[in-house]
Amino acid sequence: MSDSPPPPADPGSVDLQALEAAILSGDPARSMPALVALRDLPAERAVPLLLRGLEQSAFIVRSLSCAGLGVKQTEAGWTALVEAVRHDEDANVRAEAANALVSYGLARAWPVVLEAFRADSQWLLRCSVLSAVAEHPEAxxxxxxxxxxxxxxxxxxxxxxxxxxxxxxxxxxxxxxxxxxxxxxxxxxxxxxxxxxxxxxxxxxxxxxxxxxxx
Incomplete structure (x- = not known):
C-alpha cells in the first residue's frame, strides 16, 4: 500500500467563494488555511484573493498574502508588494514583502529593496533584505x-x-x-x-x- 501523498486538488474544483469568505472573515484561523490553499491555483485565480488578503487587519494574514504574491507572480502582485514594503504599518509585513519582491528577480527588485533598507530602520525589514540578497545569484x-x-x-x-x-x-x-x-x-x-x-x-x-x- 503506497504512502505517497495525494495529488493536489483539481483547481477547477476549488470553491473560490468559500476561500474568499474565509480570507475576508477577520479570523486569522480561517484566513490562513484559505491563503495556503491558493498555492494549488494558477496565478490568475490566486492573485485577486491574495490581494484581498493584503487588505485585512491581521498582520499575519497580510504577511502570508505577501508570501503568496512572491510565488504567484503578476504585475498586480508586484505593485501591491511595492506598496506594502513602503507603507504597511507592520514590520513583519514589510519584511515579507521585501523578501517576496526579490523572488521576482534581484535585478528588478534591487532599487526597491535598497530604498526600503535606507528608509526603514526596523531591524526585521533590514534583516529580511540582507538574507534575501546575500547569496542571490544576481547580486x-x-x-x-x-x-x-x-x-x-x-x-x-x-x-x-x-x-x-x-x-x-x-x-x-x-x-x-x-x-x-x-x-x-x-x-x-x-x-x-x-x-x-x-x-x-x-x-x-x-x-x-x-x-x-x-x-
Whole structure:
C-alpha cells in the first residue's frame, strides 16, 4: 500500500467563494488555511484573493498574502508588494514583502529593496533584505558592499552581524577562480572593513569578521 501523498486538488474544483469568505472573515484561523490553499491555483485565480488578503487587519494574514504574491507572480502582485514594503504599518509585513519582491528577480527588485533598507530602520525589514540578497545569484559585488556598509551603520547588532557576513562573502570571492578583476577594489574594501571589525564591541560581529577573513 503506497504512502505517497495525494495529488493536489483539481483547481477547477476549488470553491473560490468559500476561500474568499474565509480570507475576508477577520479570523486569522480561517484566513490562513484559505491563503495556503491558493498555492494549488494558477496565478490568475490566486492573485485577486491574495490581494484581498493584503487588505485585512491581521498582520499575519497580510504577511502570508505577501508570501503568496512572491510565488504567484503578476504585475498586480508586484505593485501591491511595492506598496506594502513602503507603507504597511507592520514590520513583519514589510519584511515579507521585501523578501517576496526579490523572488521576482534581484535585478528588478534591487532599487526597491535598497530604498526600503535606507528608509526603514526596523531591524526585521533590514534583516529580511540582507538574507534575501546575500547569496542571490544576481547580486553584484558593488551592490552587496553598499548594503553591507549601510548595515554596519545600524544601531542594531543583529543587522550589523548580517552586514559583516556579507563582507565575509565578498572577501572570500577574491580567492575564487571566477573572481572578476574589476571587483578587486570591492574585495579589498571588504577585507579592510573586516579587519577593523575585529575590535568591535559586539562579540558576534567580531566572530563574523574573523570568519570572513579566515575563509
Amino acid at each position: 553584484q559585488p558593488a551592490d552587496l558592499l553598499e548594503l553591507a556598509e549601510l548595515a554596519l551603520a545600524d544601531a542594531d547588532d543583529t543587522v550589523r552581524v548580517g552586514g559583516t557576513e556579507i563582507l565575509g562573502r565578498l572577501a572570500q570571492q577574491g580567492g575564487s577562480a571566477g573572481a572578476d578583476a574589476a571587483d578587486a577594489g570591492v574585495v579589498e574594501r571588504a577585507r579592510t572593513l573586516l579587519r577593523g571589525l575585529q575590535q568591535d564591541a559586539d562579540h558576534r560581529v567580531v566572530a563574523a569578521a574573523l570568519n570572513g577573513l579566515q575563509g
